[in-house]
Amino acid sequence: MGTRTLIVTNDFPPRPGGIQAFVHGLAARRPPGSVVVYAPRWKGCDEFDARQPYEVVRHPSSLMLPTRSVERTAASLVEDGGAVVFGAAAPLGLLAPALRRAGAARVVMLTHGHEASWARLPGARRLLRRIGEGADVVTYLGDYTYRSLAPLIPPGKLVRLAPGVDTAAFRRGAGGDAVRASLGLGTRPVAVCVSRLVPRKGQDALLRAWPLVLRRVPDAVLLLVGGGPERRALERTAAARRLRDSVVITGSVPWARLPAYYDAGDVFAMPCRSRLGGLDAEGLGIVYLEASATGLPVVAGASGGAGDAVREGETGLVVDGTSTAAVADAVAGLLSDPGRARAMGERGRAWIEEEWRWELVSDRFGELLTGAEAGGAGGRRQPP
Missing domain, CATH: 3.40.50.2000 (Glycogen Phosphorylase B;)
Known part of the structure; x- marks a missing residue:
């Protein structure tokens, strides 16, 4: 050996x-x-x-x-x-x-x-x-x-x-229906974010953008999956903005169950942004690739190497994660256009199978x- x-x-x-x-x-x-x-x-x-x-x-x-x-x-x-x-x-x-x-x-x-x-x-x-x-x-x-x-x-x-990316685990049909049923989401449009709850990842930007998303997609749900030090602050923000009916924060999920949570979404969004003068930046963003493997279009923040995990305009969109309007427009645009979202997700899955397996x-x-x-x-x- x-x-x-x-x-x-x-x-x-x-x-x-x-x-x-x-x-x-x-x-x-x-x-x-x-x-x-x-x-x-x-x-x-x-x-x-x-x-x-x-x-x-x-x-x-x-x-x-x-x-x-x-x-x-x-x-x-x-x-x-x-x-x-x-x-x-x-x-x-x-x-x-x-x-x-x-x-x-x-x-x-x-x-x-x-x-x-x-x-x-x-x-x-x-x-x-x-x-x-x-x-x-x-x-x-x-x-x-x-x-x-x-x-x-x-x-x-x-x-x-x-x-x-494990393309056998991260795929359409990986258990999303069961997750939706357990969380009471039904058939509502879902934007999902799977990540540690830390400032760089941009979950707070999603919450700020969510009222704007709801103006265009009134029954949409934001599903935040993961644990981390920002959880309590995010929960307080959701409550203060009266978003409890349209925001679900799950806390930590075992790795083996993560594909099902991706599969529960229609759009994946993690609008990360660089912090501390660029010292705190995204290296790549494996979550974008896992989302693409699951057939989801992605909304990524323009931080560090996040753009290396997205084919702009083909598998997803790269936006300024500090801009509430830009984040809202990208997420709402994809949630309100299922055909466009589905096509991006299909191209993302093909890209993962070709280059990222x-x-x-x-x-x-x-x-x-x-x-x-x-x-x-x-x-x-x-x-x-």
């Missing part, structure tokens, strides 16, 4: 999140027993780890930093001549030289939105340069992250690798582990 691949990552289930799902998806699609994951502890991790077809070694706390103790543990897990994958390049990629000394023959580092944010800060830029020097391959999600990283990473190392991503990842990839920045024009 060859040497095992070591994946060192702060981002791993059962902790929720897009990066966590991405890294887990890569590990889960390798041959059984061919990887070992080193990740922090999280509530429920013992039960989760017992179900995996590979070994998971947990750090004692919920955060790993490039310290000597983390270095020693990671080095002890390296197999001579094997590959090491950093689930996020910053900051754990600083351990790469030590893991090479321990026997790693190849180092692959994944990047996400936060590395693009690091690239905007002088001190962090220096660290990213150091991190890139220790890698054989540094992956990027799309054009936004490429443009941020290209001035810092040595030539020839940047290769595109974006998350995949997990099978394609898994094959690409396997090439990166062995050095068989086409290589270089030319990867920008290759499928994810």
Whole structure:
């Protein structure tokens, strides 16, 4: 079977999140027993780890930093001549030289939105340069992250690798009727947002826009799926605006049930916006791709790399997430024109099947582990 691949990552289930799902998806699609994951502890991790077809070694706390103790543990897990994958390049990629000394023959580092944010800060830029020097391959999600990283990473190392979508799970008919029945939505037009409830994602913008949507689509429902620190504030806003009859906030939903909640919608909307002078921006937005796989048209915010997950005017619309009028017009326009919405959803599903299936991503990842990839920045024009 060859040497095992070591994946060192702060981002791993059962902790929720897009990066966590991405890294887990890569590990889960390798041959059984061919990887070992080193990740922090999280509530429920013992039960989760017992179900995996590979070994998971947990750090004692919920955060790993490039310290000597983390270095020693990671080095002890390296197999001579094997590959090491950093689930996020910053900051754990600083351990790469030590893991090479321990026997790693190849180092692959994944990047996400936060590395693009690091690239905007002088001190962090220096660290990213150091991190890139220790890698054989540094992956990027799309054009936004490429443009941020290209001035810092040595030539020839940047290769595109974006998350995949499980097209068997995310599809029309995945259980949306049952969700609608359980929530009492019936056949009302539904705009659904699946995401953590945090300021960048734009659920508050949807609530501000919702009265304008209701003027054009009076029986519409806004379905907010997910948990997070903004839940109470969103509930208060909905109550203050007397929107309780047209807004449903579900709280956290198990991952296995998420396809059914997407399927309950007619339009997917997450009008994210960049914050903190651009330091808090969307890296890609896997939820847009999952929505497209489910056959929904998407409304995305113009933040960071969100536009890389939407074909503007074909699979959805990209709007200014800070503009209440723009958000309302996009959502109401699609809800009030089911034919247009359906056509966008069909084009989105076809795009996902062509370029974003997990099978394609898994094959690409396997090439990166062995050095068989086409290589270089030319990867920008290759499928994810």
